Amino acid sequence: MTDIVVTPPxxxxxxxxxxxxxxxxxxxxxSVTVTAAVGNVGDMTKAVYDTNLNGVVDNSxxxxxxAASGFVQTGNASWVDLTDGGATTLHTHTGSAVTSIAxxxxxxxxxxxxxxxIGIDAATTLVAGSMSASDKTKLDGIASGAQVNNxxxxxxxDLTDGGxxxxxxHANDHARQHSITSTSDHTSTATSGQMxxxxxxxxxVNATNTDAQVSAAVTASHAAVxxxxxxxxxxxxxxxxxxxxAIFGTGAGVVAEGNHTHxxxxxxxxxxxxxxxxxxxxxGAQKDxxxxxxxxxxxxxxxxxxxxxxxxxxxxxxGCENTGGATANVRGVYFPFAGTIVYASVVIxxxxxxxxxxxxxxxxxxxxxxxxxxxxxxxxTAARQQxxxxxxxxxxxxxxxxxxxxxxxxxxxxxxxxxxxxFIVGVQV
Numbered sequence: 001m002t003d004i005v006v007t008p009p010x011x012x013x014x015x016x017x018x019x020x021x022x023x024x025x026x027x028x029x030x031s032v033t034v035t036a037a038v039g040n041v042g043d044m045t046k047a048v049y050d051t052n053l054n055g056v057v058d059n060s061x062x063x064x065x066x067a068a069s070g071f072v073q074t075g076n077a078s079w080v081d082l083t084d085g086g087a088t089t090l091h092t093h094t095g096s097a098v099t100s101i102a103x104x105x106x107x108x109x110x111x112x113x114x115x116x117x118i119g120i121d122a123a124t125t126l127v128a129g130s131m132s133a134s135d136k137t138k139l140d141g142i143a144s145g146a147q148v149n150n151x152x153x154x155x156x157x158d159l160t161d162g163g164x165x166x167x168x169x170h171a172n173d174h175a176r177q178h179s180i181t182s183t184s185d186h187t188s189t190a191t192s193g194q195m196x197x198x199x200x201x202x203x204x205v206n207a208t209n210t211d212a213q214v215s216a217a218v219t220a221s222h223a224a225v226x227x228x229x230x231x232x233x234x235x236x237x238x239x240x241x242x243x244x245x246a247i248f249g250t251g252a253g254v255v256a257e258g259n260h261t262h263x264x265x266x267x268x269x270x271x272x273x274x275x276x277x278x279x280x281x282x283x284g285a286q287k288d289x290x291x292x293x294x295x296x297x298x299x300x301x302x303x304x305x306x307x308x309x310x311x312x313x314x315x316x317x318x319g320c321e322n323t324g325g326a327t328a329n330v331r332g333v334y335f336p337f338a339g340t341i342v343y344a345s346v347v348i349x350x351x352x353x354x355x356x357x358x359x360x361x362x363x364x365x366x367x368x369x370x371x372x373x374x375x376x377x378x379x380x381t382a383a384r385q386q387x388x389x390x391x392x393x394x395x396x397x398x399x400x401x402x403x404x405x406x407x408x409x410x411x412x413x414x415x416x417x418x419x420x421x422x423f424i425v426g427v428q429v
Contacts, residue, residue: 106130297342297428300333302404307351307418310408317365318404318421329368332401339429341366341394344374346404347386352418355380355411362387363405364425366394371405378406380416396427 049057100113106129109118123129131139190196195207302318310316316324319331346362359379364372372394375387396402404423 297426298337298339300335300402300425300427302331302333302421302423304422305420307349307420309415309417310406310419312410312415313408315405315407316421318406318423319402324406324421328365328403328405331403332368333403333425334399334401335396335427336398337427337429338397339395339427341372341392341396341402341425342428343388343390343392343426344372345386345388345424346374346378346406347384347422347424348378348380349384349420349422350380350382350416350418351420353414353416354382355416356414357381358409358411360409361407362421362423363407364394364423365403365405366396367400368403370394380419 046053100111101109101116101118102111103109103118106121106123106127107118108121109116112118121127121129123131123135190204191206195209196204197207199205303320303322305318305322305324308316308324314326316326317328317331318324319333321331325331341364344364357379359377361376362374362378364374366372372392374389378387379385402425404421406421
């Protein structure tokens, strides 16, 4: 490039328009003098060695840092080897360049020069080949370490004729030992219809007793045993008869061994002293009179009531009147004898409209102080529903009293109408 000499105060601007061309514009003064500096001109311009103006010598960029010896020049021997389509140590061919394939057994297909099918024959006992799926399954089923063991024709017959043999046993076979000490097969000598007994080996043989002896032993019974009236009886009744006087305290007579019935004594007032006498279960000593029937149960019931329409959330009491009411302690049903309430039932009757499935609670209220729950799952969804509690244990005295108590719910959809409620109480004395 020619040097440009600018003498101040001259001002110029230089713009490159191509690798080999520049535009020089003078702004002050109106013209400039361009002179060439001797000795400052090179032998190659940038337009020649960097044609794309990216700051890298073109030939150096093309080599990519690899020495020229690492490249094949067009026209030399190596270039011909790479481009003439033939095989060379400088490269390999694709599959399309293979012209033929020769096969040998068990590979099938012969010599293929263009197209063909290559396969493999199945293996036989004499020729190698591919293994079938069934053969592979059979091979996998052979246990590790298994060996081939030959057996004689005699042994083979023993194994296949259905009989027992020393070589195997059958599922239904069993050992000979059937008794405590026997080591041989047993043969029963028992006679059909005869009584049997066990011999010293535990095997069945005929019993020596005659049929008449056996019959007499089965039907034999003891003579009647009479026991005098007493406040305590301690004896074993197996195979014996007991006098009626010992049981009932009445006249002579016997109660035969086996199935029999007893007549019921007349009912008496248990409140009268000495009508019943109880005895200790352990010592036999007489206890308080008037309490002998410790398992007698009597029942009390509330009166029948007229149908009513219960209100949401109301509590109603039932007892000796024919209507229920919201006030407690006015309808008491009194206990005539002391005892324990052991069960109670409540019956819900709906005569008109059935209610929805909302549940509510029913109680026995004793002496207006104690609520005994019968159920907390009562419903008015049927014409008649009964709920019972048989696991109660509420003590009551003579002249204590109870009322039936129902805590009705708030029915969300349908209130029952025409409802009757009835209570039953069982008392054990």
